Amino acid sequence: TLLRGTFRYAGWADILLSLVKLDMLDLTEGEIDMTYNQMMLKQAGGEGDAKEAVSKKVGHPVDGEVIAAMTWLGLFTDEKVQAKTRLDSVCELMKMKNEMEYATGEKDMIVMKHTYEVEYPDRTEYLSTQLVDYGLDDGTTSMSRTVGLPVAIAARLVLEGKIALTGIQIP
Numbered sequence: 217t218l219l220r221g222t223f224r225y226a227g228w229a230d231i232l233l234s235l236v237k238l239d240m241l242d243l244t245e246g247e248i249d250m251t252y253n254q255m256m257l258k259q260a261g262g263e264g265d266a267k268e269a270v271s272k273k274v275g276h277p278v279d280g281e282v283i284a285a286m287t288w289l290g291l292f293t294d295e296k297v298q299a300k301t302r303l304d305s306v307c308e309l310m311k312m313k314n315e316m317e318y319a320t321g322e323k324d325m326i327v328m329k330h331t332y333e334v335e336y337p338d339r340t341e342y343l344s345t346q347l348v349d350y351g352l353d354d355g356t357t358s359m360s361r362t363v364g365l366p367v368a369i370a371a372r373l374v375l376e377g378k379i380a381l382t383g384i385q386i387p
Contacts (some may be wrong), residue, residue: 323351
């Protein structure tokens, strides 16, 4: 049995799930000739007030944290969407929010602990691994290194012929 969890800011999961329910993470390209408010109303499949329609669609109160976060991000503005996919439209709004950037000298941190219960015919063992990593002084984030470097190393080993396996492999 493998259990996995990720701690993020309070409410993050509800916000992301609501964006999924609205199909806002879709990558289908096409001209989005409308405002953010119109797009949200369309994605909620409602009429009238976009916030009310979205609230009903995602199952969170109109005066709750999920709708407040979407409002803060700019998803209910009359600004014209400047993206070709719904996911890109959300990303564009996030890029414009300076509050989401790290301040000068601020760093990210990753803390991971994996605990395994390994069952053998004659015994059970408990194994664990831990990782604590911080962003660098030059602004390189821990997230970019811990995600990007393993993939880069694997790609290089494949290109150099040191890994000849193909497809999905178990360790």
